[in-house]
Amino acid sequence: MIGDVLARRRLSKGTRRIAAAWMARPFTRGTGRRVVAFHDPNRISYSQLYPFFHYRKALHARFGVTLRAYPFQDLLTGKLAPVPQADDILLQPWFTVPPEALAEVCTRLRQANPDARISFLDSYAHNDLRLSAHLPDDLSFYVKKSLYKDFAHYRTCYRDTYLSGHYAEFYDVDGPFKDFRAPEGVLEKLRLSPNFFTAPHLIGGFMAPVPPPQDGRTLDVQARLAVTGSPWYQAMRQHARTLVAGLEGVSVSGTDLLSLPQFNAELRRARLCFSPFGYGELCWRDIEAIQAGAVLIKQDMSHLRTLPDLYEPGVTYLPVKWDFSDLEEVVRTALADDDLRVRLSQEAFRRVSAYVSNARFVEDVGFLFE
Numbered sequence: 001m002i003g004d005v006l007a008r009r010r011l012s013k014g015t016r017r018i019a020a021a022w023m024a025r026p027f028t029r030g031t032g033r034r035v036v037a038f039h040d041p042n043r044i045s046y047s048q049l050y051p052f053f054h055y056r057k058a059l060h061a062r063f064g065v066t067l068r069a070y071p072f073q074d075l076l077t078g079k080l081a082p083v084p085q086a087d088d089i090l091l092q093p094w095f096t097v098p099p100e101a102l103a104e105v106c107t108r109l110r111q112a113n114p115d116a117r118i119s120f121l122d123s124y125a126h127n128d129l130r131l132s133a134h135l136p137d138d139l140s141f142y143v144k145k146s147l148y149k150d151f152a153h154y155r156t157c158y159r160d161t162y163l164s165g166h167y168a169e170f171y172d173v174d175g176p177f178k179d180f181r182a183p184e185g186v187l188e189k190l191r192l193s194p195n196f197f198t199a200p201h202l203i204g205g206f207m208a209p210v211p212p213p214q215d216g217r218t219l220d221v222q223a224r225l226a227v228t229g230s231p232w233y234q235a236m237r238q239h240a241r242t243l244v245a246g247l248e249g250v251s252v253s254g255t256d257l258l259s260l261p262q263f264n265a266e267l268r269r270a271r272l273c274f275s276p277f278g279y280g281e282l283c284w285r286d287i288e289a290i291q292a293g294a295v296l297i298k299q300d301m302s303h304l305r306t307l308p309d310l311y312e313p314g315v316t317y318l319p320v321k322w323d324f325s326d327l328e329e330v331v332r333t334a335l336a337d338d339d340l341r342v343r344l345s346q347e348a349f350r351r352v353s354a355y356v357s358n359a360r361f362v363e364d365v366g367f368l369f370e
Contacts, residue, residue, distance in 0.1 A: 020041075020071070023053075023068065023069040023070075024068055024069060024070050025068065027066060027068065031066045032060065032064030032065065032066055033063060033064040033065050033066065033087050033088065033369060034066060034068075034085065034086045034087045034088070035052075035065050035066065035067045035068070035086060035087065035088045035089075035090065035369070036067075036068050036069070036070070036084050036086035036088070036089055036090070037049055037052070037067065037068070037069040037070070037089075037090040037091075037092060037121075038069075038070055038071070038072040038075045038089070038090070038091055038092065038093070039069055039070075039071065039072055039090075039092040039121070040071070040072050040073075040092060040093055040094040040123075041071055042094065043199065044123050044124075044125070045092055045094065045121075045123040046199070046200070047123070047195075047196050047198055047199035047200075047202075048092070048121055048123040048143075048145065048193060048198070049069065049090075049092060049121065050198055050199060050200050050203070051194065051198040051203070051361045052067050052090075052365075053067065053069075054198070054200070054203060054361075055359055055361050055362050058359050058362045059362055059365075059369075062362055062363075062366070063366065063369040063370070064369075065088075065369055068084065070084070072091070072092060072093045072094070072097075072105075075105055075108075075109075076093070076097065076101055076105055082112065083108060083109060083112035083113070085112070085113060086113055086116050087115075087116055087117070088116060088117050088118075088119070088368060088369060089109055089113060089116050089117070089118045089119070090119055090120075090121050090368075091105075091106070091109070091118060091119070091120050091121065092120075092121035092122075092123060093105075093131075095124045095126070095130060095131065097131070099131060099133075099134040100134075102131060102134050102135070103134045103135075106118070106134075106135060106136045107136075110136060110138075117140040117368075118136060118138070118139055118140060119139065119140045119141040119142070119143060119368055120132075120135055120139060120141070120142045120143065121143050121193070122142065122143060122144045122145075123145065124280070125278055125279040125280030125282070126160060126161050126163075126164075126279055126280050127144075127146060127147075127148065127153075127161055127162065127163065127280050127281060127304070128154070128158075128160060128161045128162075128180040128182075129142065129154055129180060129182040129186060130160070130178075130180040132182045132183060132186045133182070133183055135186070137185065139186070139189060140189065140368075141189050141190075141191050141367065141368060142186055142189045142190050142191070143190075143191050143192070143193045143368075144190065144191075144192065144193070145192075145193055145194070145195040145196075145282055145306070146192070146195065146280075146281065146282055146304045146305065146306050147190055147192055147304065147305045148162070148303060148304060148305075149302075149303055149304065149305055150303070151187050151190075153303075154181070154182040154186075154187060155181055155182065155184075155187075156181065157177070157178075157179045157180070157181055158177075158178075158180075159175045159176065159177055159178065159232070160176075160178040160180060161180075161280070162303070163277060163279075163280065163281060164230070164232050164233075164279075166322065167232040167233075167235065167236045167322075168231070168232040170236075170322075170323065171231075171232060171235035171236065171239075173231035173232050173235055174231060175230065175231055175232055191367055192305060192306070192307040192364075193307065193364070193365065194306075194307050194308075194355065194361060194364075195282050195286075195287070195306060195307075195310075196282065196283075196284050196286070196287045197287045197290075197291075197352050197355075197356070198361070199287075202287055202288075202291060203356055205291045206291065206349070206352045206353045206355075206356045206357075207353070207356065207357060208353065209350075209353060210346055210349060210350075211290070211291065211292070211293030211345055211346060211348075211349035212268050212292060212293040213293065213342075214271060214293060214295075214338065214341050214342050214345060217268075217269050217270060217271045218251075218269050219251055219252075219253060219266065219269045219270040219271065220250045220251040220252065220270070220271055220272060220331075220335055221244060221247070221250060221251070221252045221253065221270065221271070221272045221273070221274055221297075221331060222253045222266055222267050222269075222270035222272070222273045222274070222289070222294060223240075223241065223244045223245075223252055223253055223273075223274040224253045224254065224255060224256075224258065224263065224266070225237055225240060225241045225244075225255070225274075225276065227241055229279070230279075233278070233279060236276065236277065237276060239324060240274070240276040240324055240327075241255065243324050243327050243328070244274050244327065244331075247328055247331060247332075250331060250332075250335070253266055253270070263288070264288060264292060267288055267289055267292035267294050268292045268293065268294075270289075270292070270294045271294065271295065271334070271335060271341060272294060272295045272297055272318075272331060272334055272335070272341070273285065273288075273289035273292075273294040273295065273296055273297065274297045274298070274327075274331075275289060275296060275297065275298045276298055276299060276324075277298070277299055281299075281301060281304060282306070283298075286298065286310070286317075287352070290310065290345075290348045290349055290352060291349070291352075293345045293349065294345065295317070295318060295334055295340075295341045295344045295345050295348075296316070296317040296318070296344075296348065297317065297318045297319075297320060297327075297330060297331065297334070298317065298319070298320070299319065299320055299321070299322050299324075300313070300319040300320070300321065300322065301317075301319065302319070307364060308351050308352070308354075308355050308360075309351070310348060310351060310352065314344075315343075315344070315347055316344060316347050316348040316351060317344065317348065318330050318334055318344065
């Protein structure tokens with residue numbers, strides 16, 4: 001029970017130090033499969049790591065797993081010495097780690113754990129494999145929150161991703177070209193993990209069988225969009241904001257910042273949620289909308305695989321074209337069809353709820369430990 005509370009509060013200021021110590025406590029005698037994660041302690045990364053703690057009892061029963069976690073920065077700086085001994089290592093640095101430093105860390109890990117399996121947890125928004133060329137050849141798996149259906153996108157040089165390359169060209173904006181083409185051997189190691197709904201502040205909200213009802217909602221579209229960022233991102237987001245704000249006779253949320261409780265309360269009042277891409281296709285807002293029972297609208301996601309599939313057109317969300325040319329039609333059609341909104345909001349919620357309640361995560365990450 002204490003462990004559950006500490007893992008949930010990993011990133012809260014009041015318990016951060018206590019929780020970090022609990023996550024990094026020594027293995028005890030008789031421990032089965034020793035799994036050590038070296039992670040970046042930001043909320044994006046922790047949303048990918050947390051389910052290993054949330055389902056730790058089931059993982060132990062199924063695979064004999066006992067998990068400990070340490071900040072990757074401590075490994076990088078040498079503060080963590082000696083390097084813990086493990087049967088399996090989950091490596092989760094932030095994407096800004098210098099490639100040469102990552103390669104050096106991998107060498108040290110292999111020297112300290114010659115027989116351990118090393119897998120990489122990629123929590124990044126960008127749907128590329130930007131650090132893959134600097135990982136060891138004997139890497140076991142490379143785990144992402146979404147994968148291109150066509151792996152050719154990982155072999156092509158864009159500005160940095162398929163997404164940013166498309167919008168940089170579409171809006172004719174400048175931006176650096178970066179070559180993140182993945183080594184051929186990495187592609188066969190790609191595996192999926194769930195996305196943001198496994199964050200500690202979200203996962204419990206999907207234990208209910210149905211979302212909040214659509215009845216009684218007073219806001220047509222929640223679309224409180226940030227726009228400041230890289231040139232392609234700013235152009236895309238500003239275009240989206242301008243179009244949705246210009247829908248006549250449709251009530252749309254404002255643009256000022258809200259606290260998270262205020263933001264979620266607004267989502268529970270909204271019939272629809274417009275969640276355009278960020279620096280990657282997946283957004284926190286997608287999951288927050290599904291949990292609040294608002295129907296999700298975003299650009300077509302048919303190029304991606306997710307776990308579970310939360311982006312089935314006309315079933316769990318409403319896609320729009322990448323140039324937003326059909327946004328008004330999609331919004332007005334959805335607002336005019338109460339039954340459609342109920343079906344979509346309930347099915348999207350049901351898919352996450354079933355995944356969480358049935359502990360499907362345990363089987364879906366079994367490849368790491370089998």
